[in-house]
Amino acid sequence: MPDSGEIRAVKASPRTDSQVRVEAVPPRKGATPLQVVEGFLEAMTSDDADFATAREYLAPEVSDKWQPEAGTTVLAEAPETGQAREGGSSNPGMDFPLHGRKIAQVDSQLAYEAFTPADYSRTIHLSQRKSQDGSDALEWRIDQLPPGLVLGASDFQRNYRPVNKYYFAVGRNTVVADPVFIRQRLDPSTLMDPVTQSVRSLLDGPTAELAPVVESSFPRGTRLKDGVALTFDDRNTLEVPLNEKANGVSRAQCDKMAAQILFTLKDLSSSRVDQVELQRANGGMLCAFSSGQEEAYAPDHLWPRAGNQYIVDGGGRLAVLPRDGQGVPSPVLGPLGREQQSTGQIAVARDEKTAAVVSADGRELRVAPIFSARTQIPPPLVRSKGAGPEQRLSAPSWDGLGDLWVADRDPGHGGLLRFAGGTGEPRPVRIVPEPDGARIESVRLSADGVRIALLLERDGRTTLQIGRVERTGPGDDPEVRVTALRPAAPQMETVTAVSWAGPSRLVVVGKEAGEVQQMRYIQTDGSTSAASVLPGLNNVEAVAASDDERLPLVAHSDGEGIVRLPSGANWQKVVSEGSSPVYPG
Template identity: 25%
Template sequence: MRAATSATSRTRRRGGVPAPVSALVVGLLAGLVLAGCSGLPESGPVVDGGARSTVDEEQASDINAVPPTPGMTPSAVVNGFLDSLYASPIRLDVAKQYLTPAAATAWDPEDGTITYLDRQQPRETQLSVSVQLVDAEHLDRYGGYDDNLAGGDLRFDLELEDGEYRIDNPPDALVVPRGWFTQRFRTASLYFFDPSGRILVPQPVYVPRGKELPATLVRRLVESTGRSSLTGLVQSYFPPGLDGQVQVSIADGVADIDLGGEATEISKAASERLLAQLAWTLRQQSGVRAIQVTLGGAAVLAPDGDERYDVSEADRYGPNGPAPSTDLFAVRDHRLQRRDGNELKAVPGVFGNGDVPISTATPNIDGARAAAVAVGRRDLLVADLVRPADSDEPDGEPPAKPDVVLTGTSLLTPAWDFADRVWVVDRTKAGAVVHLVVDGRDRVVEVAGVSGLDVRSFLVSRDGTRFVAVVRGANRDELRVGRVEADGVGDVVRVRSTRVIDVDPGTSLRIDDIAWTSPTTLAVLSPLGPDRIYGVRQIGVDGSPSSAESLPTPVVGPVIGLAGSPITTLPLYVVTKDNLVDLTDGGSYGFVGSPATSVDYAG
């Protein structure tokens, strides 16, 4: 990896991409775009002995790159260069012919990817040509979405070489149309651990489709170890010093992975987590059931001492928790109830028996406890739904009284993370205050872009690394996501500055509710107009516009909200006064008896 100082100095010397772009646009295609390559090269041989997903078997059409011809104008040279970048299979030797010799040597297209919906005709000023990209976005060198390209304007400086115009400052990125990109790349995740090493955290990326997918995923995972931008957010158990020259082969459902490197002694705990990272990352390749890993020529052993590690052994570290509840819960008649077929039945304990009337409640991830907001929305209460093993309560009953852990002004529905931390937002007259309750002790967490503003709803990822909030504005609502930083024992340090996710750019968007649909995707419920018709959009938690899609079933309001879970096998529901509308199949389901005032999954 090139040092940041040398990259910056080279960018300043050559000009080209505006400074904010060159700082943010770093490469997606490391190892894939060497000069003169005739296709998507691989980090190592991949022999796929099992089934591949349909999406990975799709073959994009070939596109030929056209070299420059004599007498081209500066604008024609720039257009020719940009056209040559989306040759398929990828080859960059032709693109280099549009550059000066010095620029061709220094150009690093592995250092970034810019995608765009359309590009305007070049604007030419003497030996400078500007090109406006429409709806441009950029990805980092590991395939992760960075941000929209501010302004979308690329500037090219040209020089005369043997009487022909050539570009002197190409952007260090592969610049390609969005349609070209989506045909050839797909979303995936690299899996890291939280800072305490207790739960896996997915990092969304875009990777090439096809047989090179496993090697690309492993290489990206190895190369991401030690990234400064991830410090305090996640950790990796790969030893430092690996160069990413991995070898991957797959046969009979077993992925054989050679990480290279030198002989390194790592602890049993680190070995298990390294294997878990690889297992969750590679299980995205259909048909992979087990992995065998070699590091420095020696096998990385599973906890049982076997060289083969079944990917299901890593389930205990999964991003949804080791034993997540799949139950649907509701508050009806100020009591917490659990769905049983088309009925709602009271949960055991104080929240179900009506002794303490509640407005809303959320069970923790395994469904053993719940955090509830009392009627009046001032008190946050916590109580067990099942009797703990060391409880003194008779006959298996949960405690008769809940713990009052926080008194506020107007509390929103609380959220839990995997460490049994309770998050809640208090909507005070001075704006939102974010509270974090750990072992019954409350603290205020400052969240830039959220604290002090009008927050309508919020979520926390189960792995505890992402905080999501809907902030109401005068003309439109903002969906904001911030990363949660923690120390090595898992204590929350801070929430980093939030960024806005453009759910529907250019509209006066209102957001009535949000819900998880996977560990890395969100559903957003919005009114489609004044006639009480609602629609649901799904978008990646990284905010990439390429990840956005509309779910097919419009719903007639009024609606209460969404009921969604990061467990992808569970349905996503729009909750109305009388029904649950399943957005998977369009079916509508009601409950026997009086209507519920809130419905949701655990967490």
């Protein structure tokens, strides 16, 4: 804690208890321009369904046109008002500057995008209008304002909640999570309760970030039937009445539509869904789909869910950690489990039949069976010509389609490489646009196969970037490229390690400016919460997480060795010697 320096007052939006409903206060008669501005800013943080009270602070013609749903600007703290000044002769009235530090933006599709904190400056203009009560009194009202909403981070977290809506990867029966933010704690009579909002957002289609790589099973134009709020009956069945656009779908298509809804509602912890019934516009049933059936479309439905944790042990062998964290790691039966290995980084295939290993010097990548005791280690798939380990091969990663990925960091001959099925010749993967001057430090593919997490090093700083994996051409030999890289942890000055920890979540090890190393969960859109910070662990060099949240995190700490973090517990030491902890993938 600091023990010197001046004391400064900080205007922060209050951290309100999650169960508290904030009621907006309308403007009082004779309110000053400052009182109108502050009342309006406070009303934007309220739970009004249509921001009715906030609109009372606006001039009538502005109130009719104001669209709070157009987007939300998220500031680190509540917006501050600057010194008022009189408007010019062409625009008489009062101008109030708004200041803050912008950290994120939510667009009209409810998609969140995090930014490196930057100065935010806008202006609210007020003029005097005749009172709406019929008198001749003049009242100050806002007639120019920034678009959408402007909220401090804590008000945003109180009023909005993250939800994953689900679509299918293009050409595959595998769902992909598309994170958005919806308002919470709204009266169901407004037809905008969390369940109804989530389903409506699902029907609106995927966000721009994922639209090129996913598709919806719902026919274009499908919407909820007018005037309907979704509710559960006493059987925990959700009836979803759709408009006429969905009337002619087949049973197979209807099942996929219902699966999208079931996956989406799983993120609403307060909502238990045992069955979804999709209905035609006339009330007839399209199909009934029970909870659990949707798992046939899960990203990992093709792979076993053994939950094994692997490391490179002190002898350089591929070994399996004991499930309960007690005892010693067991070397695998295959050639990678024998003595005198020169193993650096590893990645175990999602079917747990083979593993990819990069040699300790980073020069060679090999793939070998895990449990075939008679097999010899095959020749390398690729050799790097980089001058040193930091300019050779990164740790490998397997995607959800069974392809193997690795980055060759050789400045002259390197790039991102993919091996179809984990064999054959390396196939270069273009990154569009190319990250000029940046070196790929780490590669991690998602289970759904449509997203990639890259650690990029530039000028001594390593950042986390998330991109789309786009596949075009024939299914057996597609052209693959990575597009639309965007920062996922802009608040961190440098990132040390990353692992996928769910359909749209990563566990990230890094440091903010002037802070110590920390480990926390971060969504692919860059959003976080105070609860996402994990118990402290020093000098973490690698971390591994499973898509199954019930399984423990595993990490390698310089000084501690291999440690694990079971749910609800603290870090537990497993073994003193070892490195490269991984789950399959």
